[in-house]
Amino acid sequence: MAIFPNPGGKLRVLVVDDSSFMRMVIRSVLEKDPAIEVIGVAVDGVEGVEKALALHPDLITMDIEMPRLDGISALRQIMAKCPTRVLMVSTLTCEGARATFEALDAGALDYIPKNVSDSTDAQRIFREELLRKVKGTAGSFLGRRLAPSATASVMTRVVPAPRPVASHAPLQRLQYVGIGASTGGPVALQEVLGRIPANFSHGIMVAIHMPKAFTGPYAERLNTKCSLLVREANDGDLLQPGVVLVAPGGRHTALVRQGNGVAVRTLATTDCPQYIYVPSVDHMITSLADACNGAMLGVILTGMGADGFKGMKHLKEMGGTTIAQDEATSTIYGMPRACVEGGVADSVLPLTQIGPEIARIAG
Known part of the structure; x- marks a missing residue:
C-alpha cells in the first residue's frame, strides 16, 4: 500500500481534461475509492494550472x-511554480506516445493509456490501471534524483542474500544483458543506456x-539519444552486440536458443496468463537466462x-549477475525493492552508476 502525501487523510486529486466524458469517467472511478477525493476538475491547461496553484492537490491527472x-505546457508551468505529482492521460497512438515521453522528460511521473471504449474489458482495464497508478504513485518521490544524497555512499552496495545463491557467472562468460522497468522506467532507461558506449560487445534486451x-x-x-x-524487437530477431531490442508492447517476449545465438519469440498474453504485467519482465529474464545458460547480467530499474x-x-540460481536500482533514485522502489529484500541483487546502485557498471562488468 502506498503512503499518501497526507498521512491519515484522503489522496486529493485534480482532474484536467477537455473532454466532459473523460472528466466524468475519471472522477467516477476515483471517487468510488474511499481513500481518494477529487477536489476539482479543469477543462483545459490554463484552468489546470490555475487550480493546481489554488488547490495544491496531491496528484493531477x-x-x-x-x-x-x-x-x-501546463505540466511545465506547474512543475516550475508548484511541483506536483502528475499522471498524463495519453491516447493510444504514435503521436500520443511521443507526447507522453516528452511529458515524462518534463517531470510527469507516469501515464495512463486512454482506452475507454464500448468494450467491457477495455473499461475494466482502464479503471484498474487508473486506480493502480493513482494510488501507486501517491507516495512516490516528487522530482528527479539521478544521484544519491550528499550523505549517501556512492560505492556499490553489495547486499547479502538471506540464503545461499549460486556464484556469479565469470565475467568472460557474460554474453547478454536483460533490463526490466516500469513506472519511471522510460526516463531511467534512457539514463542507463545513454552511459553505455557504442562499442559495447553484448546484446541487450529490454522489457x-x-x-x-x-x-x-x-x-x-x-535510438536518437x-x-x-x-x-x-520483432519475432525472430537475434540479440546482437551493441544492439538494444525493446520488447513490443501488448505481448510477452521470450528468448530462445537459435544455433549459436539467442532469438526473440513473441507470445500472446493468452499464452502466458500467469503474468499480470505486459510485457513481463519475469518471463523475459527467465527465458534469456535459460537461453544463455545464465551467462547474462540482469538489471531491474524503478517500477511498481x-x-x-x-x-x-x-538468473541467480543459474549463476548470473544482477543489479538493482537504489531507493534514493527510484521513482517507485517496488521492483528493485523486491529484488533487494529477496536477496537476489548482487549490487544496488544509484541510477547514474548503472550504465557505467554494466559497461564495466560486461565489457
Missing part, C-alpha cells in the same frame, strides 16, 4: 491535447511495461510491483 494550453502503440516510438526516441542502436524478482531469482 492531465490530458495531453487540450485547447488554450496543452497538457505538456518495460508499455502498451503496443508506445514501444515502437519509445525505441525510436532512445543513445550511442547504441535501439529498436523495437515485483515483476522481475522471479526472473532475477532464476
Whole structure:
C-alpha cells in the first residue's frame, strides 16, 4: 500500500481534461475509492494550472491535447511554480506516445493509456490501471534524483542474500544483458543506456511495461539519444552486440536458443496468463537466462510491483549477475525493492552508476 502525501487523510486529486466524458469517467472511478477525493476538475491547461496553484492537490491527472494550453505546457508551468505529482492521460497512438515521453522528460511521473471504449474489458482495464497508478504513485518521490544524497555512499552496495545463491557467472562468460522497468522506467532507461558506449560487445534486451502503440516510438526516441542502436524487437530477431531490442508492447517476449545465438519469440498474453504485467519482465529474464545458460547480467530499474524478482531469482540460481536500482533514485522502489529484500541483487546502485557498471562488468 502506498503512503499518501497526507498521512491519515484522503489522496486529493485534480482532474484536467477537455473532454466532459473523460472528466466524468475519471472522477467516477476515483471517487468510488474511499481513500481518494477529487477536489476539482479543469477543462483545459490554463484552468489546470490555475487550480493546481489554488488547490495544491496531491496528484493531477492531465490530458495531453487540450485547447488554450496543452497538457505538456501546463505540466511545465506547474512543475516550475508548484511541483506536483502528475499522471498524463495519453491516447493510444504514435503521436500520443511521443507526447507522453516528452511529458515524462518534463517531470510527469507516469501515464495512463486512454482506452475507454464500448468494450467491457477495455473499461475494466482502464479503471484498474487508473486506480493502480493513482494510488501507486501517491507516495512516490516528487522530482528527479539521478544521484544519491550528499550523505549517501556512492560505492556499490553489495547486499547479502538471506540464503545461499549460486556464484556469479565469470565475467568472460557474460554474453547478454536483460533490463526490466516500469513506472519511471522510460526516463531511467534512457539514463542507463545513454552511459553505455557504442562499442559495447553484448546484446541487450529490454522489457518495460508499455502498451503496443508506445514501444515502437519509445525505441525510436532512445535510438536518437543513445550511442547504441535501439529498436523495437520483432519475432525472430537475434540479440546482437551493441544492439538494444525493446520488447513490443501488448505481448510477452521470450528468448530462445537459435544455433549459436539467442532469438526473440513473441507470445500472446493468452499464452502466458500467469503474468499480470505486459510485457513481463519475469518471463523475459527467465527465458534469456535459460537461453544463455545464465551467462547474462540482469538489471531491474524503478517500477511498481515485483515483476522481475522471479526472473532475477532464476538468473541467480543459474549463476548470473544482477543489479538493482537504489531507493534514493527510484521513482517507485517496488521492483528493485523486491529484488533487494529477496536477496537476489548482487549490487544496488544509484541510477547514474548503472550504465557505467554494466559497461564495466560486461565489457
